[in-house]
Amino acid sequence: xxxxxxxxxxxxxxxxxxxxxxxxxxxxxxxxxxxxxxxxxxxxxxxxxxxxxxxxxxxxxxxxxxxxxxxxxxxxxxxxxxxxxxxxxxxxxxxxxxxxxxxxxxxxxxxxxxxxxxxxxxxxxxxxxxxxxxxxxxxxxxxxxxxxxxxxxxxxxxxxxxxxxxxxxxxxxxxxxxxxxxxxxxxxxxxxxxxxxxxxxxxxxxxxxxxxxxxxxxxxxxxxxxxxxxxxxxxxxxxxxxxxxxxxxxxxxxxxxxxxxxxxxxxxxxxxxxxxxxxxxxxxxxxxxxxxxxxxxxxxxxxxxxxxxxxxxxxxxxxxxxxxxxxxxxxxxx
Amino acid sequence: xxxxxxxxxxxxxxxxxxxxxxxxxxxxxxxxxxxxxxxxxxxxxxxxxxxxxxxxxxxxxxxxxxxxxxxxxxxxxxxxxxxxxxxxxxxxxxxxxxxxxxxxxxxxxxxxxxxxxxxxxxxxxxxxxxxxxxxxxxxxxxxxxxxxxxxxxxxxxxxxxxxxxxxxxxxxxxxxxxxxxxxxxxxxxxxxxxxxxxxxxxxxxxxxxxxxxxxxxxxxxxxxxxxxxxxxxxxxxxxxxxxxxxxxxxxxxxxxxxxxxxxxxxxxxxxxxxx
Numbered sequence: 001x002x003x004x005x006x007x008x009x010x011x012x013x014x015x016x017x018x019x020x021x022x023x024x025x026x027x028x029x030x031x032x033x034x035x036x037x038x039x040x041x042x043x044x045x046x047x048x049x050x051x052x053x054x055x056x057x058x059x060x061x062x063x064x065x066x067x068x069x070x071x072x073x074x075x076x077x078x079x080x081x082x083x084x085x086x087x088x089x090x091x092x093x094x095x096x097x098x099x100x101x102x103x104x105x106x107x108x109x110x111x112x113x114x115x116x117x118x119x120x121x122x123x124x125x126x127x128x129x130x131x132x133x134x135x136x137x138x139x140x141x142x143x144x145x146x147x148x149x150x151x152x153x154x155x156x157x158x159x160x161x162x163x164x165x166x167x168x169x170x171x172x173x174x175x176x177x178x179x180x181x182x183x184x185x186x187x188x189x190x191x192x193x194x195x196x197x198x199x200x201x202x203x204x205x206x207x208x209x210x211x212x213x214x215x216x217x218x219x220x221x222x223x224x225x226x227x228x229x230x231x232x233x234x235x236x237x238x239x240x241x242x243x244x245x246x247x248x249x250x251x252x253x254x255x256x257x258x259x260x261x262x263x264x265x266x267x268x269x270x271x272x273x274x275x276x277x278x279x280x281x282x283x284x285x286x287x288x289x290x291x292x293x294x295x296x297x298x299x300x301x302x303x304x305x306x307x308x309x310x311x312x313x314x315x316x317x318x319x320x321x322x323x324x325x326x327x328x329x330x331x332x333x334x
Numbered sequence: 335x336x337x338x339x340x341x342x343x344x345x346x347x348x349x350x351x352x353x354x355x356x357x358x359x360x361x362x363x364x365x366x367x368x369x370x371x372x373x374x375x376x377x378x379x380x381x382x383x384x385x386x387x388x389x390x391x392x393x394x395x396x397x398x399x400x401x402x403x404x405x406x407x408x409x410x411x412x413x414x415x416x417x418x419x420x421x422x423x424x425x426x427x428x429x430x431x432x433x434x435x436x437x438x439x440x441x442x443x444x445x446x447x448x449x450x451x452x453x454x455x456x457x458x459x460x461x462x463x464x465x466x467x468x469x470x471x472x473x474x475x476x477x478x479x480x481x482x483x484x485x486x487x488x489x490x491x492x493x494x495x496x497x498x499x500x501x502x503x504x505x506x507x508x509x510x511x512x513x514x515x516x517x518x519x520x521x522x523x524x525x526x527x528x529x530x531x532x533x534x535x536x537x538x539x540x541x542x543x544x545x546x547x548x549x550x551x552x553x554x555x556x557x558x559x560x561x562x563x564x565x566x567x568x569x570x571x572x573x574x575x576x577x578x579x580x581x582x583x584x585x586x587x588x589x590x591x592x593x594x595x596x597x598x599x600x601x602x603x604x605x606x607x608x609x
Contacts, residue, residue: 051440055608076442087433091364103356104443106349132367148437 004029004156004187005050010059012045012211019045020056021211025189027156032188034202034219036195038304042211043191044084047160050189051081064155077105080149080157084164086141087148090134094125094144097133098151105152112151119147123177139170146177157181159190163197175200195219195303207303215307223298225306230296231269231279236289238263247282251275269295350444357451358458361425365459372459375421376466379414383407383467386534387474396536397572405573407476408488408560409533411467412553415492416528418463419500420520422456426507427516439607449504449600456500460493479566488563491585495556498589501596508603533557536574552588555581 005027012020019042027033035043048054050061052072061068063075088097095116102112120129123143128136133144142162149157162178163171178201181188192198198205199219207215207222215222223229231252235244241258244265248256252267252275259266269275276295283290365372386394386406396405429435429448438448478485507516530544531537531553537545548554562570562578575581 053436053439073442081440083433083436085433087437091367100360104441
């Protein structure tokens, strides 16, 4: 399979901050790479270099075999970019926005209009197509934003934290939208701070920290490295631990581990709430009292803790602030 | 491998003219969709006309036979167009802040179309604002006194001047990058420039230290040129407006100088975003 995106030893510094410090990535054609990392890890900088908005200090970056530094104009014809903030014109209607972007890609007037209607339909914006974008909800704005990046049927799509700042409902509908794209075989580079999101949408994941990749693999591989989803039970009396462990062994996916001092039993599980109900039923039947019972899913923090020994939140020196700010648009200078 | 290189659609290389026009029409739609902007950018100058014409006007002596409205309106026109031009920077900062500039820059378009389109659309908005102010002027007693040639020449000069100064606004917008900052930084320098000039009062009424500045202030030389072109020779003479030749020469030098400095600076600043 051909690699649609190739990044080799990419370096980009802003002042004294090394935002990218020898980044290596490949995204095979037709696959989705999740670029997972905390704020300031260099995710946005990587996307900005690949989408020709920033020029790297050294290293190589290619999109469909075209070097982003040597032939940026050609790269721009091949890519679609959705940044962290919906980049649409508030005073144009949804349809006008899409037609404008289509025309800027030099589609004919009728082709641009046809493509706009197609995308509006697909992203369930047809009813709102004639309203100015200022009146759209956050989720609608994001959908229009993604639609805009698809105007020219790009070969590669860059999605930079597509669900940051969205309410849970909009996040779910955004995931549906992205999953549809994935099903169509779109090549995608998706950045996110959420392990769950990368897990759901990406075929493989690269974890980045301080401008370079510290781990890569499928989400299962990554989770395995931090222990996967676990069920944790704290019983009320230490003498019941053995019975509790028996129950958990039947329900869980592996051998339970017992911590005598905390009266805690932990077992790896795959399904969530169903297991919880089953465990409560069985413990009740066996006469085991519960002090605490919870499903623990590995988070970005766990992955980080497992990989680096420090928590994601401890990382400082933030060359790509999360707030909508001019600084990072300009690459964090000034 | 070759099929990967085929663009997904038949996308030609960015065409500056076509792309600029698309940008221009996008921004013109904004003017129509957000009429408040146009309303607020004309309410202030209208208040100025009423204030100076009817409140201060009686106390300001510009010539032996009065006629302050004749003196005032060229100053008001120039001031209004300058402020309109400064608003260009606010729009620029708005697009930057929203990430629209990033989106455009990631597309295969002529990047300077963003600057050119904005400049042209603001010129068109300036025409609208000027038309409104001209009507206000005529309603309050202003009359052209030097024929069609003078009226057209003076108007062209003002628009050229406003166009040149809008590039200062663009530069400010590119540097400050937020709407709020562009709003204050974009306008603050215009106040001393317009008030310490011949726009509202004769400079020979000012203390000598200020007069030195006022007489060579770009606003003064443009307003004086416009007066010479708009007003009857008698009017101009009575108001003590210097002869057209030297004023027009200085005005054109300012215009060219500002364009020569700020267009390349803005374009360079824009290109440097990818550093």
